[in-house]
Amino acid sequence: xxxxxxxxxxxxxxxxxxxxxxxxxxxxxxxxxxxxxxxxxxxxxxxxxxxxxxxxxxxxxxxxxxxxxxxxxxxxxxxxxxxxxxxxxxxxxxxxxxxxxxxxxxxxxxxxxxxxxxxxxxxxxxxxxxxxxxxxxxxxxxxxxx
Amino acid sequence: xxxxxxxxxxxxxxxxxxxxxxxxxxxxxxxxxxxxxxxxxxxxxxxxxxxxxxxxxxxxxxxxxxxxxxxxxxxxxxxxxxxxxxxxxxxxxxxxxxxxxxxxxxxxxxxxxxxxxxxxxxxxxxxxxxxxxxxxxxxxxxxxxx
Amino acid sequence: xxxxxxxxxxxxxxxxxxxxxxxxxxxxxxxxxxxxxxxxxxxxxxxxxxxxxxxxxxxxxxxxxxxxxxxxxxxxxxxxxxxxxxxxxxxxxxxxxxxxxxxxxxxxxxxxxxxxxxxxxxxxxxxxxxxxxxxxxxxxxxxxxx
Amino acid sequence: xxxxxxxxxxxxxxxxxxxxxxxxxxxxxxxxxxxxxxxxxxxxxxxxxxxxxxxxxxxxxxxxxxxxxxxxxxxxxxxxxxxxxxxxxxxxxxxxxxxxxxxxxxxxxxxxxxxxxxxxxxxxxxxxxxxxxxxxxxxxxxxxxx
Numbered sequence: 001x002x003x004x005x006x007x008x009x010x011x012x013x014x015x016x017x018x019x020x021x022x023x024x025x026x027x028x029x030x031x032x033x034x035x036x037x038x039x040x041x042x043x044x045x046x047x048x049x050x051x052x053x054x055x056x057x058x059x060x061x062x063x064x065x066x067x068x069x070x071x072x073x074x075x076x077x078x079x080x081x082x083x084x085x086x087x088x089x090x091x092x093x094x095x096x097x098x099x100x101x102x103x104x105x106x107x108x109x110x111x112x113x114x115x116x117x118x119x120x121x122x123x124x125x126x127x128x129x130x131x132x133x134x135x136x137x138x139x140x141x142x143x144x145x146x
Numbered sequence: 147x148x149x150x151x152x153x154x155x156x157x158x159x160x161x162x163x164x165x166x167x168x169x170x171x172x173x174x175x176x177x178x179x180x181x182x183x184x185x186x187x188x189x190x191x192x193x194x195x196x197x198x199x200x201x202x203x204x205x206x207x208x209x210x211x212x213x214x215x216x217x218x219x220x221x222x223x224x225x226x227x228x229x230x231x232x233x234x235x236x237x238x239x240x241x242x243x244x245x246x247x248x249x250x251x252x253x254x255x256x257x258x259x260x261x262x263x264x265x266x267x268x269x270x271x272x273x274x275x276x277x278x279x280x281x282x283x284x285x286x287x288x289x290x291x292x
Numbered sequence: 293x294x295x296x297x298x299x300x301x302x303x304x305x306x307x308x309x310x311x312x313x314x315x316x317x318x319x320x321x322x323x324x325x326x327x328x329x330x331x332x333x334x335x336x337x338x339x340x341x342x343x344x345x346x347x348x349x350x351x352x353x354x355x356x357x358x359x360x361x362x363x364x365x366x367x368x369x370x371x372x373x374x375x376x377x378x379x380x381x382x383x384x385x386x387x388x389x390x391x392x393x394x395x396x397x398x399x400x401x402x403x404x405x406x407x408x409x410x411x412x413x414x415x416x417x418x419x420x421x422x423x424x425x426x427x428x429x430x431x432x433x434x435x436x437x438x
Numbered sequence: 439x440x441x442x443x444x445x446x447x448x449x450x451x452x453x454x455x456x457x458x459x460x461x462x463x464x465x466x467x468x469x470x471x472x473x474x475x476x477x478x479x480x481x482x483x484x485x486x487x488x489x490x491x492x493x494x495x496x497x498x499x500x501x502x503x504x505x506x507x508x509x510x511x512x513x514x515x516x517x518x519x520x521x522x523x524x525x526x527x528x529x530x531x532x533x534x535x536x537x538x539x540x541x542x543x544x545x546x547x548x549x550x551x552x553x554x555x556x557x558x559x560x561x562x563x564x565x566x567x568x569x570x571x572x573x574x575x576x577x578x579x580x581x582x583x584x
Contacts, residue, residue: 077515184365223369
């Protein structure tokens with residue numbers, strides 16, 4: 001732990017998380033190596049991010065058919081710190097690490113029931129115009145922080 | 147084979163398939179029992195159905211944003227005749243078994259490279275109004291048959 | 293409702309369900325038609341089935357590496373009674389409709405928060421020998437019923 | 439382009455790719471925003487990586503039940519350069535950017551049919567002992583390069 005470039009101080013980084021979304025590893029999410037397939041944490045990250053945005057009152061407007069903007073993932077990364085197995089309960093923590101006028105840097109941390117970190121990650125979301133695909137100002141900066 | 151209620155004569159049933167879509171089993175589609183997870187053949191069926199509808203010129207209009215109707219699955223079933231493993235190449239055959247004014251009964255057959263049947267299935271697709279969700283006449287009856 | 297061949301009396305059929313597993317529709321489980329993709333209820337069915345088997349004390353032994361048998365889906369079907377949308381909470385009910393010496397007929401019912409049925413389904417699970425793939429007697433008949 | 443820290447010189451980086459695996463975007467891989475869901479490129483990356491490893495003769499031994507080691511993803515990241523839509527054909531290029539004694543840094547590039555880059559990414563794979571989960575020397579260093 002600590003080698004991830006997006007984590008300066010692991011203790012401080014961990015403490016800044018408050019919101020989490022719990023998931024239980026589904027049978028269909030395992031692979032023939034007997035553990036959680038490496039593509040699935042990104043599904044967990046997305047669902048936790050959506051719940052985080054909902055808790056900030058941001059997701060609702062993007063889901064309305066008349067919304068002119070949608071949030072998209074610009075980049076996404078995950079460090080698989082520990083192997084995860086079928087039926088494990090994982091808490092996926094989410095926080096806004098930094099928020100700009102048109103994008104936000106969202107961080108993720110997965111914890112096993114014993115409190116050990118099994119996943120860390122981050123990714124940029126950008127608000128774009130639905131029709132043109134262009135970046136759009138104002139991602140709801142204040143709401144993402146508090 | 148033969149116990150499936152939707153197959154009267156397995157020889158005739160098999161011979162009526164012409165269109166197929168090839169898939170290769172992905173690593174992420176296996177599960178911890180070491181074989182293809184049972185939820186994945188429905189993904190294959192959908193993709194093969196979409197390609198079948200495209201080959202009939204039907205999918206294109208449903209994909210246009212201004213289309214007032216969309217096709218939805220009303221029911222779907224699969225018989226897992228043989229276990230399927232990572233990296234196997236499976237041909238997913240599709241045919242329109244019967245076509246009504248507002249729905250079609252689509253049949254599926256999966257074959258391994260040695261020609262043995264590993265999957266059989268069927269399902270009804272219905273054309274509905276995008277806004278109201280109601281059934282809509284005219285699924286392109288003639289085009290599905292020839 | 294009622295056209296499904298595996299349901300004789302919908303009122304009685306519905307009343308016989310007791311066990312359920314709750315799911316919330318994930319963003320990644322929707323498709324470009326704006327609703328739950330038709331392949332996903334089978335993922336819900338599997339997860340609910342696994343939880344049902346766990347509640348009966350059956351899943352645990354099958355997951356042990358030294359287990360000589362595994363349960364596999366022999367067939368599976370779903371009726372999509374109502375369209376389901378992002379973020380909906382669905383209760384997936386599971387019951388053993390009938391249990392033989394080597395297989396069990398498992399039934400499924402999905403209910404929206406307003407109590408309406410949105411999914412019905414069924415499928416056979418068979419206990420097979422892990423090495424040979426052959427059917428194996430004794431699926432835990434009594435435990436599945438009560 | 440160019441802001442990704444794992445790409446020094448985009449022209450040189452692009453030219454070093456030779457192996458690719460073609461995928462076609464499945465209907466079930468889209469989401470309600472009408473484009474490829476952001477979790478799916480990691481599925482493409484895995485499948486392309488597996489095919490790359492197969493082409494180097496490395497995957498086969500890891501898949502044998504008696505293999506004492508398996509390759510796992512230690513980290514993974516993706517930059518979503520362009521939105522991707524249903525039915526698009528994407529070539530997923532793979533190369534070994536660097537290979538150590540127990541791990542390899544694998545890079546990915548997705549190209550649309552018009553040759554534009556729509557995805558870039560990278561990730562470390564590590565060979566670990568199947569039983570203990572510990573890192574294991576010798577990932578087949580020479581084979582990954584040529």
